Amino acid sequence: MDYEISPVSVDQIETGDHTYKITTTADETGLALSIGAIGLLQPPILLKKGCGHVVVGGFRRIAACAALNMSAIPARILRSDASPLTCARIAISDNSWQRPLNIVEQSRAYALVRRCAEGSSDGQEIIASAGLPSSHTAMDRIMPVADMPASMQNALLEGSIALPVALQLIQLNEDDAGALCSLFRTLTTGLNVQRELVDLISEISLRDDIPIVRLMAQDDIAAITGNENMPAPQKVGELRGLLKTRRYPELSEAEALYHRNLKSLRLDPRIQLQPPRFFEGNTYRLSLRIDSRQQLKSLQPELDKIVRHPALLPE
Known part of the structure; x- marks a missing residue:
């Protein structure tokens, strides 16, 4: 990365330009406390644009410095001829080296590379070097997140x-x-x-x-x-x-009628009768929980209740 460190007025930093923004974290309170105590150890990365500077990396650091009422901060200023793809690589790396990217940050990284790479094979290499899934399937699946409502x-x-x-x-x-x-x-x-x-x-x-x-x-x-x-x-x-x-009003009515009929029998809880899924077909599942032949014999009257009911099972 070719840059020079130079002091920049906070007012000249275009924080509203989110072209290279990856992070989703908005709370800079802890970071402001750290910077206030020991200073800005990692200056943000900026790209000269007209009379101002575009943020390539360090949105949270800049916000924290602004919260501390710092009027000027040291910054790493990229060469003015740095390509969009170079800036994309720096922005993604600046974030991915600090922490695993969440799904929104991943989508922003994918979308940024796709905008800047314009079909170049370098885009895949940038994604892979950042430790993100680099297959087209993964990118196509996650990238729409970048355009979703907040x-x-x-x-x-x-x-x-x-x-x-x-x-x-x-x-x-x-x-x-x-x-x-x-x-x-x-x-x-x-x-x-x-x-x-x-x-x-x-x-x-x-x-x-x-x-x-x-x-x-x-x-x-x-x-x-x-x-x-x-x-x-x-x-x-x-x-x-x-x-x-x-x-499904008809299905719901059939289901309610079935359960009313089943409940009316007051069957032993060791007997379970399951209707066909969505009441499609005529195959019911009958299950018994028994510990002995005597228990099975004692359940015979309960099974007879099912057999004698005129509407519970099909003929």
Whole structure:
């Protein structure tokens, strides 16, 4: 890296230009305390641009210095002819050598390289040297995160939305994606349940020709999602049940009837009768928990209840 160290007025640093910004961390309190105590050990990296300077590396350091009311700071000034790809390499390395990059930072790194490399094979080498997955598959999967709304990026960083679900949401319009993003940030649930909820909500929205954002605001759904006194697991369970009923009314009715009939038999808890999935087909699963032949014999009257019920099983 070809540079010279020179003092620069903080006012001349264009911190609003995020061309080379990788970091997502905004809190510079701890860094300001460190700089205030021992000084700026690693000067930020800048590129001369007109009468000012573009930040290539060191956004947090500059913010910390500004918080300390420092009017000028030492900086590493790159040669004015430094190429965008060179600056991209420096920006990514300046961050990746300090810590593992989170998924938003990775996406910014990929997007930056793709913008600056313009088909050059050097882009792959820069990514690999930073310790990031360098396959086209990984890059194509993660890069869309860079263009996601800040709320969705924050949800990814929090772990409240899984990446595959976030990639689904950005296919929706902004309002609908925002409504689902807000939903998942209030719930604690995993990838499979998130996918199920997105599918159910999207299918109901399409069938009823109603935007997702309006669907989520309907009284029966809002009564669940907006209930601050309801624990998150209960919220998820009730929301799934409601959406399944809305999406598959016939299936829900059949399921409810089956469970009413089964409950009416008051079977011994050692007997379990499972219907076919989605009530498609006629194969039921009957399981018994027994310790002896005598126990099996004692359950015979219970099995007879199942056989005699006129509506529980198909003929």
